Amino acid sequence: MLVPEFVPEIFCSLYLPAIYTGFIVGFIGLIGIAINKSDIHVLILTDIVGLAMLIVVGAVGTDLAEALILPGLVVELAEIMAISEILISREIRKKGKTPSILPMPLVFDMEIMTTAPNFLSLILIGYGIFLTGFTGGAVAGGGILLYILSRKARGLPILVINGLGAISGIAWCLWIVGFLLFFVNPEFWLLSLFLAASGLLLKVASKVGLIGVLMREEFKRK
Amino acid sequence: MDIGSLGGNLLGIIPLGDIILYLTPLHLFMLIVILLFTFLIAVSRTETQVEASFEGLKDNKSTVGIAEFKARRFLAIVCGIATAGAMITGDLFNFILFVALTGIVNIGIVSAVKQIDVLNAAFQYGLIAMMASLPLFGGGAIILAATGTLSFFELANIASNPMILFGSILLLIGVAGETGIAPFFATKAEMFRTPGSPFILIIHLSSLFMIIRAIEILLLILT
Numbered sequence: 366m367l368v369p370e371f372v373p374e375i376f377c378s379l380y381l382p383a384i385y386t387g388f389i390v391g392f393i394g395l396i397g398i399a400i401n402k403s404d405i406h407v408l409i410l411t412d413i414v415g416l417a418m419l420i421v422v423g424a425v426g427t428d429l430a431e432a433l434i435l436p437g438l439v440v441e442l443a444e445i446m447a448i449s450e451i452l453i454s455r456e457i458r459k460k461g462k463t464p465s466i467l468p469m470p471l472v473f474d475m476e477i478m479t480t481a482p483n484f485l486s487l488i489l490i491g492y493g494i495f496l497t498g499f500t501g502g503a504v505a506g507g508g509i510l511l512y513i514l515s516r517k518a519r520g521l522p523i524l525v526i527n528g529l530g531a532i533s534g535i536a537w538c539l540w541i542v543g544f545l546l547f548f549v550n551p552e553f554w555l556l557s558l559f560l561a562a563s564g565l566l567l568k569v570a571s572k573v574g575l576i577g578v579l580m581r582e583e584f585k586r587k
Numbered sequence: 588m589d590i591g592s593l594g595g596n597l598l599g600i601i602p603l604g605d606i607i608l609y610l611t612p613l614h615l616f617m618l619i620v621i622l623l624f625t626f627l628i629a630v631s632r633t634e635t636q637v638e639a640s641f642e643g644l645k646d647n648k649s650t651v652g653i654a655e656f657k658a659r660r661f662l663a664i665v666c667g668i669a670t671a672g673a674m675i676t677g678d679l680f681n682f683i684l685f686v687a688l689t690g691i692v693n694i695g696i697v698s699a700v701k702q703i704d705v706l707n708a709a710f711q712y713g714l715i716a717m718m719a720s721l722p723l724f725g726g727g728a729i730i731l732a733a734t735g736t737l738s739f740f741e742l743a744n745i746a747s748n749p750m751i752l753f754g755s756i757l758l759l760i761g762v763a764g765e766t767g768i769a770p771f772f773a774t775k776a777e778m779f780r781t782p783g784s785p786f787i788l789i790i791h792l793s794s795l796f797m798i799i800r801a802i803e804i805l806l807l808i809l810t
Contacts, residue, residue, distance in 0.1 A: 367734070367735040380732065384729075387725065391721050395718070398714075398718075404710065407714060408714070411714050411717045411718060412717075414717065414718045414720075414721050415717055415720060415721070417721055418720050418721040418723075418724045418725055421721065421724070421725035421728055421729070422724050422725065422727075422728040424728070424732070425728050425731055425732045427731070427735075429680070429731055429736075429737060430728055430731060430732075432680065433680060433683070433724060433727060433728060433731070434724075436684050436687070437687075437720065437724045440684075440687040440688075440690075440691065440720060441717065441720060443691050444690070444691055444694070444713060444716060444717045444720070445717065447691060447694050447695055447698060447713060448694065448710060448713035448714065448717065450698060451694070451698050451706055451709050451710050451713060452710055454698070454706065455703060455706040455707060455710065458701070458703050458706065459703060490665070559616075
């Protein structure tokens with residue numbers, strides 16, 4: 366038994382019912398999502414599944430579980446906020462208006478929003494990753510939020526890289542060469558594996574797939 | 588399974604208090620590739636799609652505004668750094684958090700696009716990502732309950748039992764949902780139908796790397 370002796374027996378016996386409760390709650394939420402077709406209701410029901418996650422994690426009841434439950438909560442909140450923003454901006458676009466990057470009715474008119482958001486948000490995110498846990502999640506989330514809220518923030522210097530397309534083409538060739546080598550000369554499996562792997566990775570950067578997308582867009586427009 | 592035998596020889600550990608990172612040749616390779624790609628994204632401009640129109644000589648240009656471009660680039664860099672962190676992390680806790688962060692940031696990258704159907708796809712993907720946080724965090728919690736630790740160095744030495752297996756399966760479902768691979772890929776494929784190529788591609792690359800790492804972690808825990 367992993368649990369220390371001084372923990373009462375009743376606490377240990379609560380773990381299984383709590384896990385079952387969590388999964389049943391999640392299942393009920395999923396059934397609701399399957400039945401309901403309205404977007405806003407689906408969004409709200411999805412939050413129930415998130416709450417079930419909190420129950421499952423909370424059932425463990427140790428320090429580490431607490432450390433896991435708090436970022437879970439933060440993730441849940443961040444996702445529901447992001448999705449609801451997407452829903453709002455989609456509805457605004459459906460009406461033919463153009464929403465801002467952050468469709469928010471408030472006006473943030475503070476000096477810090479224009480002077481130092483890059484530096485502050487980088488510090489916050491770095492420190493947040495270092496902290497981990499709830500505090501880290503909150504700090505890093507605050508950094509991202511600060512950056513997004515201060516829409517006038519200056520970005521990093523931009524260099525033009527025209528060769529990206531060429532890189533992807535060459536990488537694709539590497540992938541094919543790697544495959545060929547794999548069958549022709551199996552002793553060099555490590556080399557061919559790395560050729561194929563790195564080629565495939567860089568090939569992701571290719572824009573070939575977008576051609577098909579353009580065709581589909583065009584057919585839809587007609 | 589021994590921690591060194593999966594990704595090659597153990598090159599070393601980087602202890603940062605509770606957080607222990609470790610490096611094997613596989614992790615080092617993936618770390619360097621993702622950091623390189625993140626750097627390329629950080630210094631690149633977004634593309635402008637030129638759509639040829641049928642029955643005519645007109646072209647439609649769909650561009651990305653400067654404000655949208657900046658927010659998107661920032662989120663793409665965060666996504667790259669989170670993926671790089673997940674490559675070398677030494678405990679399941681951090682891996683789960685990095686996967687969850689990647690999921691959120693992926694939604695964020697496409698959250699400001701103009702096309703309604705892309706927004707629709709992002710909405711659906713966001714719902715899946717939220718639902719997937721139940722198996723993701725739940726799987727981690729069940730592994731924690733079964734073993735008492737989330738460190739890979741400890742987990743690699745603990746023999747598998749049905750509870751760990753159940754937790755691992757949940758974890759795999761969670762990672763699949765957050766990164767949008769096979770059963771959940773439909774909405775994610777729709778999300779690519781928008782201009783802004785290099786930033787959109789980090790979505791794809793991060794999920795690829797996350798899956799490779801997740802498979803390695805599952806092998807580490809189970810065998």
